[in-house]
Amino acid sequence: MKMNAYVAGVGMTAFGKHADKTLKALAAQAIRAALEDAGIEAHAVQAAWMGNAAAGVVTGQEMIRGEVVLRGMGIGRIPVVNVENACASSSTALQQAAAMVTAGYHDVVLVCGYEKLFHEDKSRSLGAFLSAVDVEDPDGALNVVKRLAQLAGEPWEEAGPSSARSVFMDIYAMMARGHMKAYGSTPEDFARVVEKNAFHGSLNPRAQFRERLTVEQVLQARAIVAPLTLPMCSPIGDGAAAVVLVSERKARELGLRRAVKIAASVLATGWDSSAGEHDSVGGLAARQAYEAAGIGPEDLSCVELHDASAPSEIIACEYLGLCGRGEGAALLAGGHTRLGGRIPVNVSGGLLRKGHPVGATGCAQIVELTEQLRGHSGARQVEGARIALAHNGGGAIGTDAAATVVTLLERE
Amino acid sequence: MKMNAYVAGVGMTAFGKHADKTLKALAAQAIRAALEDAGIEAHAVQAAWMGNAAAGVVTGQEMIRGEVVLRGMGIGRIPVVNVENACASSSTALQQAAAMVTAGYHDVVLVCGYEKLFHEDKSRSLGAFLSAVDVEDPDGALNVVKRLAQLAGEPWEEAGPSSARSVFMDIYAMMARGHMKAYGSTPEDFARVVEKNAFHGSLNPRAQFRERLTVEQVLQARAIVAPLTLPMCSPIGDGAAAVVLVSERKARELGLRRAVKIAASVLATGWDSSAGEHDSVGGLAARQAYEAAGIGPEDLSCVELHDASAPSEIIACEYLGLCGRGEGAALLAGGHTRLGGRIPVNVSGGLLRKGHPVGATGCAQIVELTEQLRGHSGARQVEGARIALAHNGGGAIGTDAAATVVTLLERE
Numbered sequence: 116m117k118m119n120a121y122v123a124g125v126g127m128t129a130f131g132k133h134a135d136k137t138l139k140a141l142a143a144q145a146i147r148a149a150l151e152d153a154g155i156e157a158h159a160v161q162a163a164w165m166g167n168a169a170a171g172v173v174t175g176q177e178m179i180r181g182e183v184v185l186r187g188m189g190i191g192r193i194p195v196v197n198v199e200n201a202c203a204s205s206s207t208a209l210q211q212a213a214a215m216v217t218a219g220y221h222d223v224v225l226v227c228g229y230e231k232l233f234h235e236d237k238s239r240s241l242g243a244f245l246s247a248v249d250v251e252d253p254d255g256a257l258n259v260v261k262r263l264a265q266l267a268g269e270p271w272e273e274a275g276p277s278s279a280r281s282v283f284m285d286i287y288a289m290m291a292r293g294h295m296k297a298y299g300s301t302p303e304d305f306a307r308v309v310e311k312n313a314f315h316g317s318l319n320p321r322a323q324f325r326e327r328l329t330v331e332q333v334l335q336a337r338a339i340v341a342p343l344t345l346p347m348c349s350p351i352g353d354g355a356a357a358v359v360l361v362s363e364r365k366a367r368e369l370g371l372r373r374a375v376k377i378a379a380s381v382l383a384t385g386w387d388s389s390a391g392e393h394d395s396v397g398g399l400a401a402r403q404a405y406e407a408a409g410i411g412p413e414d415l416s417c418v419e420l421h422d423a424s425a426p427s428e429i430i431a432c433e434y435l436g437l438c439g440r441g442e443g444a445a446l447l448a449g450g451h452t453r454l455g456g457r458i459p460v461n462v463s464g465g466l467l468r469k470g471h472p473v474g475a476t477g478c479a480q481i482v483e484l485t486e487q488l489r490g491h492s493g494a495r496q497v498e499g500a501r502i503a504l505a506h507n508g509g510g511a512i513g514t515d516a517a518a519t520v521v522t523l524l525e526r527e
Numbered sequence: 528m529k530m531n532a533y534v535a536g537v538g539m540t541a542f543g544k545h546a547d548k549t550l551k552a553l554a555a556q557a558i559r560a561a562l563e564d565a566g567i568e569a570h571a572v573q574a575a576w577m578g579n580a581a582a583g584v585v586t587g588q589e590m591i592r593g594e595v596v597l598r599g600m601g602i603g604r605i606p607v608v609n610v611e612n613a614c615a616s617s618s619t620a621l622q623q624a625a626a627m628v629t630a631g632y633h634d635v636v637l638v639c640g641y642e643k644l645f646h647e648d649k650s651r652s653l654g655a656f657l658s659a660v661d662v663e664d665p666d667g668a669l670n671v672v673k674r675l676a677q678l679a680g681e682p683w684e685e686a687g688p689s690s691a692r693s694v695f696m697d698i699y700a701m702m703a704r705g706h707m708k709a710y711g712s713t714p715e716d717f718a719r720v721v722e723k724n725a726f727h728g729s730l731n732p733r734a735q736f737r738e739r740l741t742v743e744q745v746l747q748a749r750a751i752v753a754p755l756t757l758p759m760c761s762p763i764g765d766g767a768a769a770v771v772l773v774s775e776r777k778a779r780e781l782g783l784r785r786a787v788k789i790a791a792s793v794l795a796t797g798w799d800s801s802a803g804e805h806d807s808v809g810g811l812a813a814r815q816a817y818e819a820a821g822i823g824p825e826d827l828s829c830v831e832l833h834d835a836s837a838p839s840e841i842i843a844c845e846y847l848g849l850c851g852r853g854e855g856a857a858l859l860a861g862g863h864t865r866l867g868g869r870i871p872v873n874v875s876g877g878l879l880r881k882g883h884p885v886g887a888t889g890c891a892q893i894v895e896l897t898e899q900l901r902g903h904s905g906a907r908q909v910e911g912a913r914i915a916l917a918h919n920g921g922g923a924i925g926t927d928a929a930a931t932v933v934t935l936l937e938r939e
Contacts, residue, residue, distance in 0.1 A: 195930065214632060220630070
C-alpha cells in the first residue's frame, strides 16, 4: 500500500537480557524515548497499535497487553489495538498504523513492539517459538521442515527438531541446504554474513552482541544443525522499540525538516513457495511495496532485513531484488552489503547481532532506518542515506513465513 | 469513526461446549457460513482481521492464530492481522476492518472472532480471564475490585476474588453494589434481566442456554458473590462468528438490496471512571459513535450489549443513552427492552444466555443484528428493525473496561 505517514519520533531499549526489567517497563522506556524524540506529550497520542508475540506463553499477559503498558503512562480513552503476527508483530502494527494515518483517521499515533523472551523456565522461552506454528497439528513444525527437505532433496531426519533449540533453526537449515544445492552457496558464505553483521553490531551501542567475529570463528563455533553454527542463529532476547507516526498536516505543524516518511508498507501472509523461492511472500510483499511507492531496489540507500539466520540474509537479498537469483553470496562477498558498500544490509547488526526480541524487531528496524535517514547513526552512518527498506518476517506456514511486512522509508 | 462498509455475509457456530471441535474447526465453520451467505469465494477475500483473546493461555496457539485457520481454507497471500482486546477482540477486529474498507484499501474483507475456553484442565479456562488484567501487578485484579468497593462505599473483603471463579464476577458484583446504593436497584432487577434474556435465548437456536427462567429461579440459584447468583453471570463457552465486509462499490456490484451498513464504529480504551459511571468508556464510545453517524439512541430499533453480568445490562442501558441515569431498572421493568418493547435489548439472549466465548462475542453481535436488520430473525424478529447498536467491552483496567467498541448498523 502506498502510504503517507511521517516518522516524528523513534526510541528503543538496548536489546539483550533484561532480567531486572518487566515487559511493561521495557515498553514504557521505548515509548517515552519515542515521544521525547517527537516532542509530543503522551496525552496527544490519538491511537496506539501494540505489537507483542509471546507474552501469553511467556508471562501470561494476554488480552490487554497494550492497555496495561499505556495505562501506566497516562495514555487512555483512545483506540488501542493489540496486534500479533509472530516475529512480524510490530511491523504489522506499523503497517496498520501507517494505513490509518494515511487515510486521515488520526494525526498522531503510537506504534510499539515489545518482548520479554528470557524466563527462568527456559521451556517457556522455547515454547513461545512453538506457538508460531500450527499447534493443532502435532507434526506442524516437523511438516514444514520435511517439506523444505523434500524441496531441497535432503534427508529430513538429519535435521529433526530438538526440544533444546527452536524448531525454526531446523527450518532455516533446510532452506540453507536448498540454496546450497541450487546455487552453490557454502557454509563460508553464511559465516561471512555473521562476520559482516558482527562488524556492524560492534558499532551499535544497543546491540545484544558487540564483539567482532571472523569467518573462521563462526565456522568453528558450536554446531546447531548443519550447516548452521551458533552465531548463524539469531539469539533469544528482551527489548522494546517504539515509533510515533504523524500525518502530513501534523508533520508540517511540527516543522519537521528532512522528515522521514513511510512511503509504502505491505503486509502479506505466506503460502506454499514450492514454485520457487522468488515466489516467497517476502518477494511478493517487496514487489507490491516497490510498485506502490514508485521505488526500485536500485534506489535504496540501505536495508534492514530479517536475518533470523545467516542464510536467511543471502536468500532475502535475492527475493528483495538487491541482486539476481542465486547471486546473494556474491553480492556479500563483493562487500556490497557492508557499511561503505553499494547497498549496506543490516547496519544495525541485524537480528543476528543486534538481537531479536520477536515482537520488538519490526519497530526496531524502523528506529534504525529513521536514524540512518536522518543522518544520526554515528559510526555506522550510511552516507547520504535517503531511501531505505525494512523487511520483517514471522512464523512458519506451508514452506513460507506466515507473515511478512516490507516497508519503504524516504527522507524528504 | 464514521464508516461506510457493508455487511455482505454473516455466519456463526452455535455457542456452548464444543469438546469435539478444535479452535480452528470452529473458526472455519463460521467463516464458511459467512462466505456462503455473501456468495463470495474464499480466494476473493483481500484481507482478514482475526480476533481471539485467550488461545495463548488455553491452547498454546499464539503468534499466527489467524494464519493457521485461513491456510486450511485456501486463503493466503493477503494481509492477515491477528487482533486481541479481551472480550472485545473481534469487535476491535471489525472496527479496524471497517475503517480500512471505508478508506478504500480493500473491497472484500473478512472478520472472524473465535474462542475455545473449555479445557480439560479448568485452571486454564479460569487462567484465561486472569490474563485480562495487569499480570505484572500481583494485586491487579484485586485492586480493581477494591477501587470499585471504595466507590460503592462497600467493604471489599466480602467480595475478595476466589480461584474457583473469574475475578470479573467480583468486579461486576461491586459495580452492582454501587448501582444499588446510588439508584436503589435491587437483586430482583438483576434477576429480571436474566428472565428477559432467557426468554430471548429460548428463541435462539444458537444460544448456549435455551431454557426459560423465572425471576424467582434466578434469585434462588447458587450464590456466586452477592448480589450475583449463577445465572446472573455469563458462562464459559466455545464458538466462532464471522462477518464479510465489502466496500460500497462491491455492494453495488453484488446487487445487495436493503443492504446492512456499518455506519460508525468506535474503539476506545478505558480509564478511571471514578468521575461517575456516565464517564465510562462505554458512554464515551457511544457518544462518539452517535455523533459520527448522526444517529441518536432514540433512532435505535434494537441493541446487543455486553451483559457479561446481569447488572452490566442495566448500567449499560444508562450509559448508552437508552434511558436516563439510574433509570435502567425501570426501563427493564416497564418491558421496554423486551422483544416487542420500545427498544429490545439482547434479543439473541445476550452474553448471559446466548453465551460468551470471549473473542467471538463481538462478531456474534454483528451477526445477530445483521439478521435482525435483514428481517431474518424468525421468532425473535424485532419488527421493522432498521438501525441497531452493538456494544462490546473487554478486560479491566482502573475501574473501567480496558477496551470497548460501539458499532452502529443501518439498513438502507
